[in-house]
Amino acid sequence: MAIELRDxxxxxxxxxxxxxxxxxxxxxxxxGILGENGAGKSTLMKVLAGFIPKTGGTILMDGRxxxxxxxxxxxxxxxxxxxxxxxxxxxxxxxxxFMAGRAAGLGLKADAYREGLRKICAGLGFSLNPDxxxxxxxxxxxxxxxxxxxxxxxxxxxxxxxxxxxxxxLQKETLFSALRTLAADGRSVILVSHxxxxxxxxxxxxxxxxxxxxxxxxxxxxxxxxxxxxxxGAEPTVTMRSGHVPGAQVLHLDDVTAPGxxxxxxxxxxxVSRGEVIGLAGLEGSGQDVFLRVASGLIRPSRGRVHISRxxxxxxGYHEFRSLGVAFQPAxxxxxxxxxxxxxxxxxxxxxxxxxxxxxxxxAEREARERIAKxxxxxxxxxxxxxxxxxNQQRLLLSFLPGEPELLLLENPTRGLDMESVHWVWExxxxxxxxxxxxxxxxxxxxxxxxAADRVLVFxxxxxxxxxxxxxxxxMDLGRAIAGKV
Amino acid sequence: MAGTxxxxxxxxxxxxxxxxxxxxxxxxxxxxxxxxTLVLILAGAxxxxxxxxxxxxxxxxxxxxxxxxxVWIPLTLAASGLLYTFRIGLWNIGVEGQVMMGAILATAVxxxxxxxxxxxxxxxxxxxxxxxxxxxxAILAGxxxxxxxxxxxxxxxxxxxxxQGLVLWLIFGPWKQPGIASMSGTETLAESxxxxxxxxxxxxxxxxxxxxxxxxxxxxMLGSTRFGLYLKAIGSNERAAFLFGLRPQxxxxxAMVCAGGFAGLAGGxxxxxxxHRLIPAISSGYGYLALLVVMLANFNVWVTPLVAFFFACLxxxxxxxxxxxxxxxxxxxxxxxxxxxxxxxxxxxxxRMKKRGTA
Numbered sequence: 001m002a003i004e005l006r007d008x009x010x011x012x013x014x015x016x017x018x019x020x021x022x023x024x025x026x027x028x029x030x031x032g033i034l035g036e037n038g039a040g041k042s043t044l045m046k047v048l049a050g051f052i053p054k055t056g057g058t059i060l061m062d063g064r065x066x067x068x069x070x071x072x073x074x075x076x077x078x079x080x081x082x083x084x085x086x087x088x089x090x091x092x093x094x095x096x097x098f099m100a101g102r103a104a105g106l107g108l109k110a111d112a113y114r115e116g117l118r119k120i121c122a123g124l125g126f127s128l129n130p131d132x133x134x135x136x137x138x139x140x141x142x143x144x145x146x147x148x149x150x151x152x153x154x155x156x157x158x159x160x161x162x163x164x165x166x167x168x169x170l171q172k173e174t175l176f177s178a179l180r181t182l183a184a185d186g187r188s189v190i191l192v193s194h195x196x197x198x199x200x201x202x203x204x205x206x207x208x209x210x211x212x213x214x215x216x217x218x219x220x221x222x223x224x225x226x227x228x229x230x231x232x233g234a235e236p237t238v239t240m241r242s243g244h245v246p247g248a249q250v251l252h253l254d255d256v257t258a259p260g261x262x263x264x265x266x267x268x269x270x271x272v273s274r275g276e277v278i279g280l281a282g283l284e285g286s287g288q289d290v291f292l293r294v295a296s297g298l299i300r301p302s303r304g305r306v307h308i309s310r311x312x313x314x315x316x317g318y319h320e321f322r323s324l325g326v327a328f329q330p331a332x333x334x335x336x337x338x339x340x341x342x343x344x345x346x347x348x349x350x351x352x353x354x355x356x357x358x359x360x361x362x363x364a365e366r367e368a369r370e371r372i373a374k375x376x377x378x379x380x381x382x383x384x385x386x387x388x389x390x391x392n393q394q395r396l397l398l399s400f401l402p403g404e405p406e407l408l409l410l411e412n413p414t415r416g417l418d419m420e421s422v423h424w425v426w427e428x429x430x431x432x433x434x435x436x437x438x439x440x441x442x443x444x445x446x447x448x449x450x451x452a453a454d455r456v457l458v459f460x461x462x463x464x465x466x467x468x469x470x471x472x473x474x475x476m477d478l479g480r481a482i483a484g485k486v
Numbered sequence: 487m488a489g490t491x492x493x494x495x496x497x498x499x500x501x502x503x504x505x506x507x508x509x510x511x512x513x514x515x516x517x518x519x520x521x522x523t524l525v526l527i528l529a530g531a532x533x534x535x536x537x538x539x540x541x542x543x544x545x546x547x548x549x550x551x552x553x554x555x556x557v558w559i560p561l562t563l564a565a566s567g568l569l570y571t572f573r574i575g576l577w578n579i580g581v582e583g584q585v586m587m588g589a590i591l592a593t594a595v596x597x598x599x600x601x602x603x604x605x606x607x608x609x610x611x612x613x614x615x616x617x618x619x620x621x622x623x624a625i626l627a628g629x630x631x632x633x634x635x636x637x638x639x640x641x642x643x644x645x646x647x648x649x650q651g652l653v654l655w656l657i658f659g660p661w662k663q664p665g666i667a668s669m670s671g672t673e674t675l676a677e678s679x680x681x682x683x684x685x686x687x688x689x690x691x692x693x694x695x696x697x698x699x700x701x702x703x704x705x706x707m708l709g710s711t712r713f714g715l716y717l718k719a720i721g722s723n724e725r726a727a728f729l730f731g732l733r734p735q736x737x738x739x740x741a742m743v744c745a746g747g748f749a750g751l752a753g754g755x756x757x758x759x760x761x762h763r764l765i766p767a768i769s770s771g772y773g774y775l776a777l778l779v780v781m782l783a784n785f786n787v788w789v790t791p792l793v794a795f796f797f798a799c800l801x802x803x804x805x806x807x808x809x810x811x812x813x814x815x816x817x818x819x820x821x822x823x824x825x826x827x828x829x830x831x832x833x834x835x836x837x838r839m840k841k842r843g844t845a
Binding site for chain 2: 337342
């Protein structure tokens with residue numbers, strides 16, 4: 001089945017996630033879609049799978065224009081998507097999951113389905129026990145189950161979103177050989193990933209997306225350097241920070257392994273000293289989020305030790321870390337950072353440490369006015385925080401940072417901000433650094449990390465695979481590490 | 487204080503201006519009376535006469551009105567307590583059991599005071615014990631939630647059954663009337679252990695005063711204290727509140743204590759001021775009803791007592807129906823139920839239209 005996408009647009013408000021994408025997938029091939037976070041890969045695939053409606057453009061199958069509004073419409077046409085988190089019912093058995101959505105009529109005819117499942121599994125080299133509950137399967141096995149279900153439903157165009165995240169090496173091999181078998185049968189397979197190695201190993205053709213557009217495409221043999229160039233664009237012009245002189249140790253992680261996020265954190269050993277600014281690079285969810293939460297006491301490590309200012313804080317809670325001058329700010333401003341429904345004044349009142357029984361509304365309001373003026377927030381003390389723009393919410397959050405913290409842990413502090421706001425944020429953070437505060441921040445912008453950090457840590461699959469000073473590296477080098485190549 | 491009071495009374499997700507609330511209430515009332523009238527017609531009863539009976543039966547005379555107030559007191563107390571738990575985002579459905587535990591502990595104290603001379607002292611102690619009983623029952627649900635991960639609805643519901651079982655066991659077991667155990671409850675207490683009441687009107691001014699105080703106190707706690715701000719912050723975003731350094735679980739327990747305390751006091755009044763003994767239906771479903779009252783009042787402190795009064799009228803007025811019109815008195819229950827469902831539906835409709843308007 002040949003698939004052609006013409007001038008696909010998907011806009012979320014002012015954001016153009018897909019901005020005129022053309023893509024052609026030949027039948028019987030495996031086509032890779034490569035790109036950074038936010039390049040528009042997942043959006044494009046969700047459009048193709050009918051999961052979200054497109055803003056504009058046409059989809060052609062075997063040269064015929066098709067139109068559908070939901071996943072059911074797409075699957076009727078033979079388009080099926082394997083999502084990053086497989087969509088299954090954990091309490092049902094493998095067989096029941098396999099039958100879900102397909103068994104019609106009153107009698108379930110389970111035996112027929114059992115035989116169908118066995119055949120598919122045998123053909124693709126999957127080993128699934130039809131009677132074990134889906135909730136007990138590994139991610140790789142859940143994927144196999146979902147794949148079997150899609151095939152039984154007559155899927156001829158198979159989309160896989162980051163299928164190699166969280167599965168074992170053996171399962172990856174099984175998956176790849178299954179995909180090759182399926183392509184050889186004449187099905188079209190589209191593989192979305194940020195892992196350049198996987199894409200190169202499996203695909204016949206690669207299309208690279210950047211900032212919602214097609215940055216280029218390539219057939220075999222692949223040129224890794226050229227692909228990375230398409231992924232990350234031209235090398236940025238970099239202004240380095242002035243060299244940092246290491247001071248006393250503020251944070252020390254010793255062989256820390258911790259659960260959480262998509263990948264967890266594995267065997268991480270890092271020291272951070274006073275006044276140091278450290279940028280965490282890597283695809284989103286590669287362990288940076290867990291790192292920041294371990295360092296702030298929000299996640300307790302399952303192994304290893306955490307020291308703050310040379311005190312062993314392993315197993316202590318967030319409030320104790322906080323009292324040692326550790327401040328954490330999450331990426332999701334309205335979900336975790338601010339309290340929706342509360343005004344700026346109420347936020348100020350909330351933070352008066354150990355305040356009196358009665359709220360002093362007048363002083364809280366004065367405080368709010370001061371912060372609004374100092375941090376140039378567009379809003380009034382009475383503004384509910386959700387009415388502020390993203391940039392102003394970020395300014396407000398920064399205004400809530402304590403005066404002289406030892407360690408600032410910031411998750412994507414400039415995400416979604418315009419250039420002017422980014423600049424403003426860093427001016428503010430630099431002032432913290434020069435007074436001796438250590439800053440650890442994550443960012444998906446390599447330019448920002450190279451510009452602002454004294455040191456870069458690159459995360460891949462829950463591990464730190466690169467620890468470098470910006471002057472010893474460049475965007476290309478980091479890009480390679482982000483994609484898993486050191 | 488300037489600029490903040492109006493923000494303080496807003497509940498999450500329900501930021502409605504006063505002007506927008508009125509058409510909503512009107513629409514709900516139309517839906518409710520449309521539906522109830524339909525039910526009445528289907529039942530073969532004259533709708534207007536039925537409504538007339540409810541009004542006459544609740545507000546027709548001074549003695550009817552005092553009867554309404556007797557219902558209003560526990561209903562408002564339980565509802566005031568629920569304002570704390572709703573504010574922090576907890577569904578304290580266990581309020582019913584908390585009323586019963588309040589009644590049990592109050593009765594226990596009064597039984598000790600039987601025959602003793604100092605009635606006033608025992609009465610005060612009984613009310614305090616009632617508050618403690620409700621609070622303990624609420625803390626249990628709170629700990630099940632914060633420590634055990636049991637949803638407060640299930641914890642509360644379970645504890646309600648336990649409390650009801652305890653009431654029945656006491657009435658038919660240890661506290662049974664001499665000679666016979668009876669559904670009519672325990673032995674009636676000596677009159678020295680009754681809440682003092684106005685001759686002829688049979689309502690206790692002390693209970694009325696304490697209920698009014700409870701409303702004002704709740705408004706003050708929610709609006710002006712740090713505790714109230716914490717409740718609101720945690721109820722709106724527990725995660726962010728935690729990151730700001732608050733301890734959401736501890737505050738949740740405190741909110742449960744407040745809710746349980748008020749509910750327990752309501753139970754205490756049922757024993758000391760209304761029935762003067764422990765009866766099987768001591769809570770009369772006022773806990774569950776209070777949940778509806780608070781939701782209908784859109785979680786507003788000042789609207790809550792008004793809605794409670796309206797519900798009390800329906801309850802008392804409904805008693806007349808079987809005698810006069812051969813209708814079941816549960817008609818008032820139908821009205822109350824549809825009222826809440828209609829309000830929620832109209833509210834959902836409005837939010838949805840608003841969302842569509844901005845999209």
